[in-house]
Amino acid sequence: MSATKPVHAAQTLFPATQGSLLVGGVPLERLAQRVGRTPFYAYDRALVTERVRQVRACLPAAIGLHYSIKANPMPALVQHLAGLVDGLDVASGGELKVALDTGKHPADISFAGPGKNEVELAQAVAAGVHVHAESEREIRLLARIGEALGVNPQLVLRVNPDFELKGSGMRMGGGAKQFGIDAEEIPRMLALAAQLGLTVLGFHIFSGSQSLKAEAIAEAQAQTFELALRLADGNRDPVRVLNIGGGFGIPYFPGEARLDLQPIGDALAAALPRVQSALPDARLNIELGRYLVGEAGVYVARVIDRKVSRGQVFLVTDGGLHHHLAASGNFGQVIRKNYPAAIGNRIGQAEMEVVSVVGPLCTPLDLLAEKMALPRAEPGDLVVVFQSGAYGLSASPGGFLSHPDALEVLI
Numbered sequence: 042m043s044a045t046k047p048v049h050a051a052q053t054l055f056p057a058t059q060g061s062l063l064v065g066g067v068p069l070e071r072l073a074q075r076v077g078r079t080p081f082y083a084y085d086r087a088l089v090t091e092r093v094r095q096v097r098a099c100l101p102a103a104i105g106l107h108y109s110i111k112a113n114p115m116p117a118l119v120q121h122l123a124g125l126v127d128g129l130d131v132a133s134g135g136e137l138k139v140a141l142d143t144g145k146h147p148a149d150i151s152f153a154g155p156g157k158n159e160v161e162l163a164q165a166v167a168a169g170v171h172v173h174a175e176s177e178r179e180i181r182l183l184a185r186i187g188e189a190l191g192v193n194p195q196l197v198l199r200v201n202p203d204f205e206l207k208g209s210g211m212r213m214g215g216g217a218k219q220f221g222i223d224a225e226e227i228p229r230m231l232a233l234a235a236q237l238g239l240t241v242l243g244f245h246i247f248s249g250s251q252s253l254k255a256e257a258i259a260e261a262q263a264q265t266f267e268l269a270l271r272l273a274d275g276n277r278d279p280v281r282v283l284n285i286g287g288g289f290g291i292p293y294f295p296g297e298a299r300l301d302l303q304p305i306g307d308a309l310a311a312a313l314p315r316v317q318s319a320l321p322d323a324r325l326n327i328e329l330g331r332y333l334v335g336e337a338g339v340y341v342a343r344v345i346d347r348k349v350s351r352g353q354v355f356l357v358t359d360g361g362l363h364h365h366l367a368a369s370g371n372f373g374q375v376i377r378k379n380y381p382a383a384i385g386n387r388i389g390q391a392e393m394e395v396v397s398v399v400g401p402l403c404t405p406l407d408l409l410a411e412k413m414a415l416p417r418a419e420p421g422d423l424v425v426v427f428q429s430g431a432y433g434l435s436a437s438p439g440g441f442l443s444h445p446d447a448l449e450v451l452i
């Protein structure tokens with residue numbers, strides 16, 4: 042069979058020499074030796090740096106770039122990103138600690154997420170990070186904590202917008218949601234904050250995730266600005282922060298093309314003069330998770346066994362859904378599709394076969410690739426799953442079946 046099968050966009054980011062995939066410039070087998078054991082995640086530092094550069098090149102300089110830590114909270118990676126982006130967004134007390142440890146200024150760290158508990162809120166107020174309140178309870182609690190600590194809470198209101206990002210992979214705005222405060226409730230919350238002696242610094246309006254359509258993102262951003270200007274009218278104080286969300290997606294599946302950033306940058310540049318004249322004191326930020334790190338990471342597992350069952354070849358690896366739930370298709374996907382994958386030490390090998398790559402768990406859900414054409418592989422070979430830099434290890438049920446954790450390296 043010829044080696045002319047279409048190459049997924051993801052693979053073009055990782056070169057190969059002499060049949061071996063290079064991650065961070067290191068041939069995969071050598072990297073596996075260095076890491077010491079499989080499975081592992083490897084994140085390519087240079088790819089992350091380059092991705093941030095591309096985003097900055099396309100967006101107006103007035104738009105601050107934040108990294109959403111939940112996409113990948115590995116401390117070394119967050120530290121690397123802290124030096125590249127303007128701010129870090131956290132969603133828990135644990136992520137808050139990782140963000141503060143980077144030395145990033147607290148005013149450039151924001152804490153959003155439903156159900157914040159009293160301890161993490163107190164930590165956030167004491168540290169001086171921006172707290173994005175998601176409910177009336179959180180606003181009241183912040184006022185009490187601020188009083189007890191003698192510190193002014195840095196309060197931003199997370200808004201559940203009255204629209205959503207069209208065609209996004211995960212709908213997180215519009216309609217009834219556990220995220221944010223309904224836009225129509227904001228005037229009442231502004232009055233409540235004023236009554237409690239709290240200054241509202243601004244608004245956080247997130248309308249969706251994983252969109253590959255530039256026009257849909259630009260449209261959501263335009264609606265975000267409209268909503269922000271309306272809400273700002275009701276605020277006693279000048280708006281100092283406006284987080285307009287993110288939603289930039291990456292291509293996971295065959296046929297998906299990379300998001301074109303230029304139309305988004307152009308639309309933002311066109312919208313800015315009006316927003317900046319209406320909100321002259323506002324720092325405008327976008328928040329990106331997977332777009333910054335998702336394509337920079339691979340998951341690597343070793344083939345343990347090669348079995349044929351009723352004519353179908355199974356490569357059984359030491360990795361699976363306990364490390365990489367998303368690649369198994371069980372992280373909220375409606376229809377299971379294969380993540381792009383390769384045999385990392387047999388790149389370009391002519392002899393191919395159709396195989397299913399499975400993990401060691403006792404469930405048919407433990408699937409890394411289903412009936413995929415890959416170079417013919419043997420035990421000892423290294424299976425690579427691309428697009429694994431976001432929502433990988435930290436988004437997987439690591440305790441299931443008590444296998445060892447995957448390692449993580451940043452190179």
Ligand SMILES: *Cc1c(COP(=O)(O)O)cnc(C)c1O
Nearest residue numbers: 109112247250251328329330331
């Ligand atoms: C998860 C999340 C993000 C990051 O989403 P990505 O799809 O990884 O870019 C951004 N903002 C909020 C509010 C989130 O909850």
